[in-house]
Amino acid sequence: MSETITILVATMSGTAEMVAETVAERIEEAGLNARILRMEKLKEPAVALGKGGRWIVCSSTYGTGDVPDNGKDLYAALDSERPDLSALRYGVIALGDSVYPNTFCFGGKKFDALLSSLGAVRIGERLEHDARGPDYPEDLAAAWTDTWLELVGDVA
Numbered sequence: 827m828s829e830t831i832t833i834l835v836a837t838m839s840g841t842a843e844m845v846a847e848t849v850a851e852r853i854e855e856a857g858l859n860a861r862i863l864r865m866e867k868l869k870e871p872a873v874a875l876g877k878g879g880r881w882i883v884c885s886s887t888y889g890t891g892d893v894p895d896n897g898k899d900l901y902a903a904l905d906s907e908r909p910d911l912s913a914l915r916y917g918v919i920a921l922g923d924s925v926y927p928n929t930f931c932f933g934g935k936k937f938d939a940l941l942s943s944l945g946a947v948r949i950g951e952r953l954e955h956d957a958r959g960p961d962y963p964e965d966l967a968a969a970w971t972d973t974w975l976e977l978v979g980d981v982a
């Protein structure tokens with residue numbers, strides 16, 4: 827059985843979870859396994875992510891550029907334990923709203939910066955969705971996932 831790609835979700839009002847459903851469908855349509863996991867459900871994140879593999883972080887932004895409440899423990903655990911994540915390949919879907927120009931998509935951006943500082947390698951560009959823009963996040967995420975999957979195939 828091929829490796830499972832896990833989509834880690836941090837959300838306040840459910841948009842990121844809906845986006846993750848679309849991403850999971852695209853992954854499975856490509857013949858790979860996908861699972862969606864809310865961040866607070868990931869046990870021992872430093873250990874789990876330290877094992878490597880391919881992961882997608884799908885996070886919205888709240889407060890003044892904060893990660894959603896259900897992602898705070900995971901963020902804090904990685905930030906304090908500082909595991910070696912050099913075996914991890916990841917993608918980031920960041921949800922935000924340009925009404926907050928100074929903290930636009932900071933939730934996803936913060937996860938991206940943290941993972942990268944721990945040696946993880948991002949695959950492809952970060953997707954940033956603006957709730958004020960014309961596009962539905964799931965439409966952008968579907969196209970982004972197809973590109974990401976092509977790149978995933980190239981990265982050892």
Ligand SMILES: Cc1cc2nc3c(=O)[nH]c(=O)nc-3n(C[C@H](O)[C@H](O)[C@H](O)COP(=O)(O)O)c2cc1C
Nearest residue numbers: 837838839840841842886887891922923926930931
């Ligand atoms: C109280 C509140 C604060 C927010 N703060 C930010 C912010 O600082 N930066 C940003 O880009 N978006 C911010 N947003 C926008 C959300 O991240 C955006 O609407 C997102 O699509 C919500 O996704 P979710 O339903 O998965 O939580 C905020 C939204 C609310 C309601």
